[in-house]
Amino acid sequence: MKRLGTTLAGLLAGVSPLAAQAQTTTPMQQAGGRPAQTQPAAPVQEDPYTDEIVVTASEPRGAVKGDIPPEIQLNQADIRAYAVSSVADLLNELAPQTGSARGSGRPVVLLNGRRISSFAEIRDLPTEAIERVDILPEEVALKFGYSADQRVVNFVLRERFRALTTELEGGVPTEGGNSTQEVQADILKINRDRRVNLDVKYQGTSALLESERNVQATFNDGSGVNQAPYRTLVAPSQDLTVNGSYARNLSEKVGATVNGTLEVQQSEALRGLALSQSAAPLALTAEPSPLTASSRTITSHFGTTLNGDELPWSNSWSWSLTGNYDRVESKTITDRGFDSLGAARPADRGNSTSNTGTVDALLRGPLFKLPAGDVSTSLRIGGSLSGFDSTAFRNGLTTDASLSRNIGSSQLNIDLPIASRRRDVLQPLGDLTINGNVAVQHLSDFGTLTTTGYGVNWSPFKPVRLLASWTDAEDAPSTSQLGGPVVASPNTRVFDYRTGQTVTITTITGGNPALQAEKRHVMKLGLELRPSEKTDLSIRADYVTSRIRNDIATFPAATAAIEAAFPDRFVRDPDGDLVSIDNRAVNFAENNTQQLRWGFNLSVPIKSSLEKKIAAMRAQREKERADAIAAGKPLPAEGQARLFGQGQNGQRPPFGGSLFGPPPAPPAGAAPGGGGQGGGAARARGGFGGPNGALAGRLQFSLYHTWYFKNQIKIRDGVPILDLLHGDAAGNAGGQPAHQIDAQAGFTKDGVGMRLGFKWQSSTSVYTGLNNTNQLNFGDLGTFNLRVFADLGRQFKLVRAHPWLRGTRVSLGVTNLLNSRQRVTDQTGAVPLNYQPDLLDPTGRAVTLSIRKLFF
Known part of the structure; x- marks a missing residue:
């Protein structure tokens, strides 16, 4: 005792x-770095051991200033309850909360309420260094010069922190066959305005062969040879990343950050034994050599950021300047096998180099005052220079492509307050702000593209907030989509919807110089509810409609309708068997979607x-x-x-x-x-x-449901519209599930906890055959992921006996806990060869053990 x-x-x-x-x-x-003159605190006359709490600040440090508060705010206890290692891991764990119904990828990331050059600046920081996380809606992205199709996540770091973080992780499927490894070391030191970080990470995955799974090996290659021992379901890969950053204040009002990253990735897949051009079996040697497809990518990045809290004419304005340079070198080598005479054909090769430099400047601040508040604006001006060079060697011929693109861009956003409860202006309306924005891009190869938008932010009373926005935007294809090296991949298995068979063919990927710019019209109606200030419960619903003309998309599945629309992309032999597909990106005439995404997030503290x-x-x-x-x-x-x-x-x-x-x-x-x-x-x-x-411990729940009401593609005039909700497919995974659910639950107390994740999607059906007489049924799929963990540093009896355990956490994770796989059947109830469960999900249930230690 x-x-x-x-x-x-x-x-x-x-x-x-x-x-x-x-x-x-x-x-x-x-206030996040802005100086203020205050009087020194008077001596405290009360008992020095009193527990009285005096709160004098209304705005937390590093907050995003504006009229839209965070939908979700996580403090240190909430963050610890996720038991993840880095900012990147935390962002992945928060994917249900940060996902956008407008369909964009990762959210916009801020640091201490300010812009950063790229996510690489903070992605490897340990979560123990985070003081708070604010999650805000897409409309806040406009205030920082981004488009309104990404949610905003603001990470606020602790003012002081110092640690060396090490982590070892290994995983294996319960069915065996391969393994994954990860080793990471990170050094971080934060001392108010200075931050130094260096992170080194290695990730590796071993090969998983078809012969190590229950894969039926009867395909149309005609060789009669069992290819399973010479084909990989999971290609072996290696990934080494070095990432470093340094930040400090140049003066009381200006902060600077520099960041550099180098990443090397390589992999080599096996595509089966080589066949002659007539598919006749070849004599096998004692050690047969399968076809391989290898790739190697080297990515280098340099970024810098300057942030200031004042301008010469006003201390209410802030500014930021970001610059980035990225270089990506990629090489692929794909074996082609033998010709009809048995001679080896030269391998296909594809090399590409991409160089991109960007500079962005942002000004934010109030223009003038209205009775309801300040009219605020943000102005972003930027430019970029990019070049993309590629060389492809295919069928003995060499083709070169060299593209360059110069972009000048600007974006203006204005927020106009109409009503304010706090200022007693049109008080019956509550808080009401309207927004307008316009962006212009001039591309050297596509001309001038524009984006316009407007929106309403209305809180009729405190627990309720309504957000509505309308956007019309034009986007150009990327230089890699236009000029990527053309690569042919033989021995690729696809399902031919026209014949209802799984076939082994050659697929072609690369750039398509004929792509056109797309035009998008998006409307969003959003609702946020916070029923009680005493309960950390937030409810959110977003209804989104989208119409995209000249939609840039990857080439869809090999259905009869798609082949009729793009006959030049398909090659068949005289018997009608599919030989090859050109999978390079295309423009659809129009893409229309309507969806509702709603859900809630709840966190309950536990003493x-x-x-x-x-x-x-x-x-x-x-x-x-x-x-x-x-x-x-x-x-x-x-x-x-x-x-x-x-x-x-x-x-x-x-x-x-x-x-x-x-x-x-x-x-x-x-x-x-x-x-x-x-x-x-x-x-x-x-x-x-x-x-x-x-x-403090936590009991956490979140659930988000996406309901698709419409998902239709008009390929081109004169071709029937594809209805992905009712029998059509735009990919090999079937149609669009009408319902998707993403749920999480977590519990932690005294440093021990667990997290359970659940993902589910409803079933779909796709019509097959020349006259849509047959059907392919994709069953619903639900998967659970479980992770249990123990912070050994919180187990005080254990640490007293073994002090070196301080700062140590052990985690055991199981992905796809029930080993669930989607069941796909044709109209007879049979499973097509290309939709065998072990082909759809080769790994299945996998167990991962992680040991992590912080040295303070």
């Missing part, structure tokens, strides 16, 4: 330096067992103190040691006074205990107690 008391005293002592730091935090620090013991000790301490004061006696020496953060014999308490690293040193002259206001401030920012403290 005495040892437990010493441990608890050490935890209590960890609050003292935090309190001293909070007490001396300046308004400049709270830890240790926190309850600390509360009991605090109550006992207060009783002893009150009795001593009433009797006119001084505080007991043990009580003073406990309060002032000293262990037995004046030594520092166990664990350094903090669960997550050494606490910041108190400023010179600060009182050891911090005082009443400081203690309250420490608890308001986290501390060890309360729902947001270092010891």
